[in-house]
Amino acid sequence: MIVLxxxxxxxxxxxxxxxxxxxxxxxxxxxxxxxFAHGELIMVGGFMLYGLAGQPYxxxxxxxxxxxxxxxxxxxxxxxxxxxxxxxxxxxxxxxAVSYLVQHIVLITFxxxxxxxxxxxxxxxxxxxxxxxxxxxxxxxxxxxLALMGxxxxxxxxxxxxxxxxxxxxxxxxxxLVGVRANLVFxxxxxxxxxxxxxVSLYLVTQTGSVSYKMGVSMVLIAFVASVIGGMGxxxxxxxxxxxxxxVSVSLQAYLPVDMRPYRDAFVFLLFIAFLxxxxxxxxxxRADRERV
Amino acid sequence: MALAHFSSEPKPLQTAGVLLGLLxxxxxxxxxxxxxxxxxxxxxxxxxxxxxGLYIFVGNSGVFSFGHVAxxxxxxxxxxxxTIAPAKKAVALNLPPFLEALxxxxxxxxxxxIAAAGLIALLVALPLVRLRGIALxxxxxxxxxxxxxxxxxxxxxxxxxxxLVGLPRYTDLWVAxxxxxxxxxxxxxxxMTRHGLALRCSxxxxxxxxxxxxxxxxxxxxxxxxxxxxxxxxxxLFGHFLGTMTANTFYLDLTFVTLTMLVIGGMRSxxxxxxxxxxxxxxxxxxxxxxxxxxxxxxxISAPAxxxxxxxxxxxxxxxxxxxxxxxxxxxxxxxxxxxxKKKEI
Numbered sequence: 001m002i003v004l005x006x007x008x009x010x011x012x013x014x015x016x017x018x019x020x021x022x023x024x025x026x027x028x029x030x031x032x033x034x035x036f037a038h039g040e041l042i043m044v045g046g047f048m049l050y051g052l053a054g055q056p057y058x059x060x061x062x063x064x065x066x067x068x069x070x071x072x073x074x075x076x077x078x079x080x081x082x083x084x085x086x087x088x089x090x091x092x093x094x095x096x097a098v099s100y101l102v103q104h105i106v107l108i109t110f111x112x113x114x115x116x117x118x119x120x121x122x123x124x125x126x127x128x129x130x131x132x133x134x135x136x137x138x139x140x141x142x143x144x145x146l147a148l149m150g151x152x153x154x155x156x157x158x159x160x161x162x163x164x165x166x167x168x169x170x171x172x173x174x175x176x177l178v179g180v181r182a183n184l185v186f187x188x189x190x191x192x193x194x195x196x197x198x199x200v201s202l203y204l205v206t207q208t209g210s211v212s213y214k215m216g217v218s219m220v221l222i223a224f225v226a227s228v229i230g231g232m233g234x235x236x237x238x239x240x241x242x243x244x245x246x247x248v249s250v251s252l253q254a255y256l257p258v259d260m261r262p263y264r265d266a267f268v269f270l271l272f273i274a275f276l277x278x279x280x281x282x283x284x285x286x287r288a289d290r291e292r293v
Numbered sequence: 294m295a296l297a298h299f300s301s302e303p304k305p306l307q308t309a310g311v312l313l314g315l316l317x318x319x320x321x322x323x324x325x326x327x328x329x330x331x332x333x334x335x336x337x338x339x340x341x342x343x344x345x346g347l348y349i350f351v352g353n354s355g356v357f358s359f360g361h362v363a364x365x366x367x368x369x370x371x372x373x374x375x376t377i378a379p380a381k382k383a384v385a386l387n388l389p390p391f392l393e394a395l396x397x398x399x400x401x402x403x404x405x406x407i408a409a410a411g412l413i414a415l416l417v418a419l420p421l422v423r424l425r426g427i428a429l430x431x432x433x434x435x436x437x438x439x440x441x442x443x444x445x446x447x448x449x450x451x452x453x454x455x456x457l458v459g460l461p462r463y464t465d466l467w468v469a470x471x472x473x474x475x476x477x478x479x480x481x482x483x484x485m486t487r488h489g490l491a492l493r494c495s496x497x498x499x500x501x502x503x504x505x506x507x508x509x510x511x512x513x514x515x516x517x518x519x520x521x522x523x524x525x526x527x528x529x530l531f532g533h534f535l536g537t538m539t540a541n542t543f544y545l546d547l548t549f550v551t552l553t554m555l556v557i558g559g560m561r562s563x564x565x566x567x568x569x570x571x572x573x574x575x576x577x578x579x580x581x582x583x584x585x586x587x588x589x590x591x592x593x594i595s596a597p598a599x600x601x602x603x604x605x606x607x608x609x610x611x612x613x614x615x616x617x618x619x620x621x622x623x624x625x626x627x628x629x630x631x632x633x634x635k636k637k638e639i
Contacts, residue, residue: 083614089430093556093613097607097610098606101603101607101610103602104599104602105603217545228428263446266439269438269442270439272432276435277424
C-alpha cells in the first residue's frame with residue numbers, strides 16, 4: 001500500500017517537474033538557451049494569482065497564464081532575440097541576468113516576505129480510492145500534465161507552426177533557408193514555455209498557498225536537472241527526465257534514513273553529477289546535437 | 294620591423310605590475326576614507342580575490358563555472374570551525390571534542406582551509422573535467438546546490454540555517470589588499486605557464502588544441518584546483534570580514550554577482566576581471582547610498598532596496614548584448630610609455 005501511495009506521489013511530482021522541464025527543453029531545442037529565467041515566469045504567475053485573489057479561480061488562472069505568456073514573449077524580444085547568435089554559456093548568463101532582474105523588480109514591488117494566497121485550496125483535500133488517500137491536487141496535476149503533453153504532441157505533429165518549430169530545432173539555418181520564419185518560431189516557443197510555466201505556478205500556489213519572490217528558483221534547478229537528464233533539446237526526453245527526477249526525489253524522501261532526509265536535494269544533485277559522468281548527452285539524443293567538427 | 298604591429302603582445306608581468314600599482318593606489322586613497330566607505334573597499338578587495346580566482350579557471354578555459362562560490366563557503370566554514378572560541382562552539386555547534394577545544398590563529402586556519410579546499414577541488418574536479426560542452430557548467434551548478442544543502446542542514450558543523458557567529462574579524466584593509474595582491478600575482482604567473490597557455494589555446498578551439506597534443510582535461514583540472522584555492526582564500530577573508538557565516542550568503546546571489554563582475558569587465562583578461570570588480574562595486578555602493586537616501590536640502594529621496602540588483606542585471610544584459618567580450622575584451626593594461634616606444638619604431 002505504501003509503495004502504491006509513493007508511486008502516486010512520484011508520478012504527480014514527476015508530472016510537475018516534467019512540465020517545468022518541458023518549458024526549458026523547448027527553448028533549448030530551438031535556440032540553445034538554458035533559460036534560468038523560466039523560474040521567474042513561474043514566480044510571476046504566482047504573483048498574478050496573489051494580485052487577483054478574490055476573483056473567480058478561473059479568472060485568476062487565465063490571467064496568470066496570459067500575463068506569464070506575455071512576459072515570456074517580452075523576455076524573448078528584449079533580452080534573448082539580440083543574443084540569438086551567442087553561444088550557450090553566454091545565453092545562460094543572460095538568462096541569469098533576466099532572472100535576477102525580474103526577481104528584484106518583484107522584490108521592490110511586493111517585498112521579500114512570502115504572502116498567503118487562497119487559490120483552489122479545496123484541491124488539497126484527499127479522496128479515497130481503494131483505501132489510498134490521494135489529494136485531489138495530485139489527480140488534477142496528472143490529468144492536466146497528460147492533457148498538455150498530448151496537446152503539445154498534436155501541435156508539433158499536426159500544426160504548421162509546430163512542424164516548423166521541429167524543423168528549426170533540427171537545423172535552424174536550413175529551416176530558415178526553406179522559408180521558416182525565425183521570429184515566429186521563437187515567439188511561439190516562448191509563448192508555449194510561458195503557458196507551461198504558468199501551469200506550474202498554479203500547482204505551486206495551490207500546493208503551498210503562498211508566493212514569494214524566490215519561489216521559482218528551486219523548481220527551475222530541478223527542471224534543469226530533468227531536462228539535462230532527458231537529453232537537452234529532446235522534448236520527450238525532458239518529460240521523461242521530469243518523471244525520473246520525481247520518482248528519485250520521492251524514493252529518496254521515502255527510503256532515506258530520517259536524519260538524512262533534509263539532505264534529499266543534495267542526493268538528487270549528486271546523482272545528477274553521477275548521471276552526467278555516465279551519460280553526459282542525456283538519455284535521448286537528437287541526431288542534430290551530435291558534435292560535428 | 295615587420296613584427297612591429299604586434300606591439301600589443303602580452304606582457305603579463307607588466308600587466309600584473311600596473312594592476313598591483315592601481316591596487317596600492319586604491320589602498321592608499323581608502324586610508325583617508327570614513328570607516329563605512331573603507332569597509333566597502335575591503336569588501337570589494339575580497340570580491341576581487343574571488344573574481345580573480347574565478348578568472349583563473351573561467352577566463353583561461355572559457356568554461357563557465359557556477360560552483361566556485363561553494364569553495365568560498367568551504368574555506369569560510371573550515372576557518373570558522375578552527376578559529377571560533379571553544380565556548381561559543383560548544384553552544385552553537387556539536388563538534389567532536391578535539392575540534393571543539395581547538396582554536397587556531399587565523400593564519401594557520403587559513404593554511405588548513407587552503408589545503409582542504411585544494412584537496413576537495415582536486416577530488417571533485419578529477420571526474421568533472423572529463424565533461425564537455427554545457428555538461429561541465431551544469432555539473433558545477435549541481436556542486437553549488439549540494440554545498441548549499443549541506444551547509445544549511447549540517448547543524449553540528451555549520452550551524453545549519455542559523456548564522457554561525459564569532460569569527461575573529463581580522464580582515465581589515467591590509468589583509469584584504471594582501472589577499473587581492475596574492476591572487477593577482479598567482480593569476481598572472483599562471484597565465485604565463487605552459488598550462489595557462491595550453492588552456493587558453495583550448496578556449497579558442499577545443500578540437501585544434503586536442504589535435505596539437507594538449508590534454509584539455511588535465512589543463513582544466515590544474516586551473517580548477519588553483520582557482521578553487523584562490524576562491525577559498527576569498528571565502529576565508531569574507532568570513533573573517535563579516536564575522537559570521539550563513540549558508541544563504543554563499544548561494545545564487547553571490548554566484549551571480551561574482552560572475553557579473555567577471556563578465557562585465559571581460560572574462561578573457563585579468564585587467565577585465567579587475568575592471569569588472571571596480572565597476573560593479575562602485576555602482577553597488579552608489580545605489581546602496583541612494584537606497585539609504587539622498588538629501589537635496591529638505592527633501593530626502595530614497596530608492597527602494599533591490600534597486601542596485603536591478604541596475605546590475607540591466608548592465609550585465611546590456612554588456613552581453615552590446616559587448617559580448619566585456620568592457621575591455623582581450624585588452625590587458627600595460628605601461629603607456631612602453632607601448633609608445635614600439636609605435637615610434639614603425
